[in-house]
Amino acid sequence: MQIISIDDDYQAWREAALQALASRMAPEDIDWRVIADDDRAATPALFDDRARVPRAAVAPAKVRISRELGELLKDAACYRDTARWAFLYRVLWRWHDGDRSVASAADCDGARLYKMAKAVRRAKHDMIAYVRFRLREPGNDVPAPDQPEYVAWYEPEHDVLAWSAEHFARRMGRSTWLISTPDAAAWWDGKNLRLEHRPASSSDHCRHTADEAEALWLAYYRSTFNPARLNETAFEQHMSVRFWKGLPEGHLIPSMISEAKSGAQRIAQARGVGMLGGKSVPVDAHDAQPARAQPSTLDACRRCELWRHATQAVDGIGPDDARIMLIGEQPGDQEDLAGKPFIGPAGRLLDVAIERAELRREHLYLTNAVKHFKWMLRGKRRLHKTAAQQEIEACGYWLQRELERVTPAVVVTLGATALTALLREKVSLRDWLDRPIEVDGMRVIATYHPSFALRQEHDEARERVLDAIASALARARDLADAERER
Numbered sequence: 001m002q003i004i005s006i007d008d009d010y011q012a013w014r015e016a017a018l019q020a021l022a023s024r025m026a027p028e029d030i031d032w033r034v035i036a037d038d039d040r041a042a043t044p045a046l047f048d049d050r051a052r053v054p055r056a057a058v059a060p061a062k063v064r065i066s067r068e069l070g071e072l073l074k075d076a077a078c079y080r081d082t083a084r085w086a087f088l089y090r091v092l093w094r095w096h097d098g099d100r101s102v103a104s105a106a107d108c109d110g111a112r113l114y115k116m117a118k119a120v121r122r123a124k125h126d127m128i129a130y131v132r133f134r135l136r137e138p139g140n141d142v143p144a145p146d147q148p149e150y151v152a153w154y155e156p157e158h159d160v161l162a163w164s165a166e167h168f169a170r171r172m173g174r175s176t177w178l179i180s181t182p183d184a185a186a187w188w189d190g191k192n193l194r195l196e197h198r199p200a201s202s203s204d205h206c207r208h209t210a211d212e213a214e215a216l217w218l219a220y221y222r223s224t225f226n227p228a229r230l231n232e233t234a235f236e237q238h239m240s241v242r243f244w245k246g247l248p249e250g251h252l253i254p255s256m257i258s259e260a261k262s263g264a265q266r267i268a269q270a271r272g273v274g275m276l277g278g279k280s281v282p283v284d285a286h287d288a289q290p291a292r293a294q295p296s297t298l299d300a301c302r303r304c305e306l307w308r309h310a311t312q313a314v315d316g317i318g319p320d321d322a323r324i325m326l327i328g329e330q331p332g333d334q335e336d337l338a339g340k341p342f343i344g345p346a347g348r349l350l351d352v353a354i355e356r357a358e359l360r361r362e363h364l365y366l367t368n369a370v371k372h373f374k375w376m377l378r379g380k381r382r383l384h385k386t387a388a389q390q391e392i393e394a395c396g397y398w399l400q401r402e403l404e405r406v407t408p409a410v411v412v413t414l415g416a417t418a419l420t421a422l423l424r425e426k427v428s429l430r431d432w433l434d435r436p437i438e439v440d441g442m443r444v445i446a447t448y449h450p451s452f453a454l455r456q457e458h459d460e461a462r463e464r465v466l467d468a469i470a471s472a473l474a475r476a477r478d479l480a481d482a483e484r485e486r
Contacts, residue, residue, distance in 0.1 A: 001031050008034040010077035013085050017092055018060035027090040063096050069103045075117035078159040123158040130243040133177055148178040153246050161186055162195055169193050214248050221249045227260035298371060304394035306372035311336045316367025316402050323480040325365040325408035329417040329449060333382050336373035341366050346450040353466055357473035365406050369421035370395045392421050409483040410476040411442050415449030443479050447472035
């Protein structure tokens with residue numbers, strides 16, 4: 001077993017790793033050790049006395065890695081794990097031997113590497129977001145030239161102080177500052193950045209005083225807090241409790257949450273506002289909505305919540321003088337993206353039924369009872385989800401406008417949702433198949449939706465459904481012809 005002692009940073013590991021690769025040291029033959037500050041002067045060699053190759057005997061290996069792998073290694077090097085240097089060397093060893101799968105998240109080592117890098121990148125984001133510089137309290141413990149103007153205390157989850165310090169050095173200009181952490185501290189004197197690797201506590205360098213800017217910030221933070229919209233679980237997911245003690249507003253958060261739970265959330269205002277003159281009148285959220293005129297365009301429709309997750313509304317298509325109107329359920333995934341009805345798999349099957357019925361698609365008016373795509377995520381796919389009754393009723397406004405504009409002689413409803421929308425009550429499709437009825441002066445024929453044929457497991461069953469749809473369309477054609485001859 002070869003012992004390699006290094007400083008606890010990426011550059012030192014990289015130099016040692018390249019020399020170890022040049023000596024063809026396998027990962028399992030190396031014991032990686034970090035040099036403690038007290039032992040630094042007593043460790044002049046990279047390899048100890050039991051190592052086969054002294055530091056200067058072998059030239060470093062030349063390894064070409066992808067940019068993505070290089071970024072992953074640098075980020076993972078900041079991950080707090082005593083075995084990180086040994087693990088990173090194993091990754092580099094496999095890559096150097098031609099095993100490119102090590103850089104894939106599907107590989108065991110690759111998955112671990114991605115996980116480490118992701119955690120470090122999150123820690124970088126958190127540190128930038130939650131470090132708060134505060135005006136330093138004057139004192140005699142540090143000479144005036146070495147006193148920073150601003151101080152901050154932060155407890156990072158991983159070793160991201162050096163990276164974050166460079167970020168703040170670029171952002172803070174000539175203002176001097178100090179960031180202290182439990183393991184190290186970063187100083188910026190307006191020109192140079194200095195890192196100290198030594199244990200610290202929150203009181204070592206962080207005696208501060210509240211200035212006018214901080215008082216103004218606290219007043220702003222408290223006044224913008226809306227107790228009626230408090231979601232404590234979501235709040236703590238976005239800003240973990242462990243960050244609160246380092247924030248000037250941190251001491252306000254528990255009291256504001258407590259006030260929200262003890263009444264402010266119910267009256268939708270802070271206690272200071274609630275103490276003003278006037279009477280608090282509880283109002284149902286639905287009744288509190290202002291009266292709105294009917295939307296003038298389908299794209300502006302907000303009659304239900306489906307618009308929030310759809311790409312766009314999908315209007316009907318076809319001539320306004322069409323004698324036959326086909327009503328489906330709702331747009332599918334492809335229809336939602338393209339903005340046109342019946343262009344996906346179900347639409348292509350409908351084209352087959354239209355051709356069998358000796359009709360032409362361009363002579364028909366095609367639309368849906370529901371105008372927005374309702375879906376649920378399954379892996380990376382958006383799967384259709386049946387519209388609720390209230391969503392069908394909300395879209396009934398638009399369907400009625402289409403019926404009044406087109407005034408078809410015959411309507412063919414494809415599926416139970418379309419029939420429910422037309423009859424304005426929930427019905428079973430099986431009770432209405434092959435039963436032409438009259439609704440508001442129109443002849444209505446109910447049949448299956450083409451997607452029902454797609455869901456059949458056997459070809460024979462699929463053909464039976466397709467024939468039923470084609471038969472319904474042929475009957476609609478005959479009824480429309482008879483109506484024209486009258």
